[in-house]
Amino acid sequence: MSELSEDDRAAVSELRGAVMRLSRRLRHQRVDESLSPTExxxxxxxxxxxxATPGELARKEHVQPPSMTRIVAMLEAKGLVHREPHPExxxxxxxxxxEQADAMLAESRVKRNAWLAQLAEGLTDEERAVLREAAPVLEKLAHL
Structure with missing residues (x-):
């Protein structure tokens, strides 16, 4: 694997900061303010x-199993998840x-997409073209 150039390292640093700021702003575009970002x-x-089992969720969300047990209990109390015995x-x-969770997630996606679309209206045609090209690359980075 080749080492990144100084320009690439600077771009990575700039990208990290921009993604973090955008992510933070997106998290504030919530439909249900009673839910924490972790929930x-x-x-x-x-x-x-x-x-998934609570243990699998804890690993995927990078939290301790007892914390995930509490999160699942809160989500269950709000009617957003249900627990069933493991089949094996x-x-x-x-x-x-x-279904309530699915509806809330769909509404949240619509709200966040509308917010991002409104921001994108302030971009030039060239910037929107760059954004269209960058989206698959960012998706790839998110799953590496």
Whole structure:
């Protein structure tokens, strides 16, 4: 693997800062203010990856299992997830999203997309073209 040039390292640093600022601003475009960013992330993980045990969710969200147990309990109390016995290991449970969670996530996506689209209106045609080309690259980075 080749080492990054000084220009590439500077670009990576600039990208990191920009992505963090944009991410922070996006997190504030929430439909349900009663949910923490971590709770929203758990619901998004369930939407993206499907049902999972609390342990699997803890690993995916990089939190300790006892913390995930509390998060799942709060989401369940809000009617956003339900727990069922694990089909192969009755000592465990499987967490799934509810229709209410799916509706909230869909509404949240619409709100965040509208907010981003409004920001994109302030870009030039050339900047929007760069953004269209950059989107797949950013998606790839997010999954490496």
């Amino acid at each position: 929203m992330a758990v619901l998004a993980t369930l939407a993206r990856c499907g049902s 290991d009755r000592r465990q449970v499987v967490v799934s999203r509810t």
